Amino acid sequence: MKKNKTKIKGMFNTISKEYDMLNNIITFGQHKNWKSKIFKLAESKNPKLILDLATGTADIAILSAKLKNCKVIGLDISKKMLSIGQKKIDNLCLNDKIKLELGDAECINYKDGFFDMITIGYGVRNFENLENGLNECKRVLKKSGCMIILETSVPRNKIIKFFYLIYTTYFIHLIGKIFSKQPSAYKYLHKSSNTFPSGKNFEKILSKIGFKNIISYELLFGASSIYIAEK
Ligand SMILES: C[S@@+](CC[C@H](N)C(=O)[O-])C[C@H]1O[C@@H](n2cnc3c(N)ncnc32)[C@H](O)[C@@H]1O
Known part of the structure; x- marks a missing residue:
């Protein structure tokens, strides 16, 4: 799926309030639990700058x-988010x-090896050029530094996948139509989720970029996944 950075920025600016x-x-409400898992994983690595x-x-x-004793820099292209x-x-x-x-x-404005850890929640699938983004992550990460990615994925079990696709196709569109200023954003979110590489396919991309010790976990039957990788 081809992505356009200007459009993605505009879309997140428009939907920021909702x-x-x-x-x-x-x-x-599950995204909160999944984000807490990132916290627990991060805690075990004791980073000072994320x-x-x-x-x-x-x-x-x-x-x-x-x-403890940790500072965080949060970076985003959307001013309103x-x-x-x-x-x-x-x-x-x-x-x-x-x-x-x-x-x-x-195109991260920090020098090589600056951060102990990188976290990315539901961000990588929006990158215009995934490999550029992941290469930048590797560049600004310290040697042996850890990256933790939380991203949507598609369940592998055929029956669960069937219900998941019905849910994402119809329910998410409906929610977008009812509540959103920009319903097309929810079509994009669903389409990008269903076409983004997940599981072993995403692990292969991380490995191609040069990340090591790659591990992934499926959450809620594979509706989201966490990937951990080291520089
Ligand atoms: C689905 S939201 C995720 C927000 C948050 N991390 C979370 O888990 O709730 C995706 C975010 O990625 C940002 N984004 C997309 N492409 C980006 C890029 N190239 N650089 C920085 N941020 C980007 C969007 O502006 C948006 O805020």
């Missing part, structure tokens, strides 16, 4: 800020731990 609410509806790419409304950055995230950070008085920045994951 994003958190619709994410709760579409995942039945880059949360495609941070959006900053949920993962806020969770990671709970890690960031401004929702910034309000949450202000309300939680976390400005000394998290800094949000407008920027492009495919």
Whole structure:
């Protein structure tokens, strides 16, 4: 599926105000549990500086800020998604731990080996050029640094996949039509989820970029997956 960065930025700017609410509806609140899994995985690695790419409304950055002696930089191309995230950070008085920045994951404005860890929640499938984005992740990660990616995937079990595709095709479109300022965004979200490489296919891409010790976990019968990879 061909992606256009300007369109993706515009789309997330338009849906920014509804994003958190619709994410709760579409995942039945499960995205919070899945993001907490990133926190638990991150905790075991004891990072001091994390880059949360495609941070959006900053949920993962806020969770990671709970890690001891750890600072987080959250980067996103959508100004409006960031401004929702910034309000949450202000309300939680976390400005000394998290800094949000407008920027492009495919051209990261930090020097090589700067970060101990990179986290990305539902971001990689939106990259215009996936390999450019992943190469940038590898570049700014310290040697042996860890990257944790949470992304949608398609269940492998045929029966579960059948119901999953019905759900994503009809329910997500309907939710978009009822609640969204831009219903076409939800068609894009569903289409990009169903066509993005997942499981072993995504692991192969990470390996081609040069990541090592790649592990993946399926969540909710494979509706989302977590990938852990080291530089
Ligand atoms: C589905 S949201 C995920 C937000 C958040 N990480 C979460 O888990 O809720 C995807 C985010 O990726 C951002 N994004 C897409 N392409 C990007 C890029 N090239 N660089 C930085 N952010 C990007 C969008 O602006 C959007 O905020």
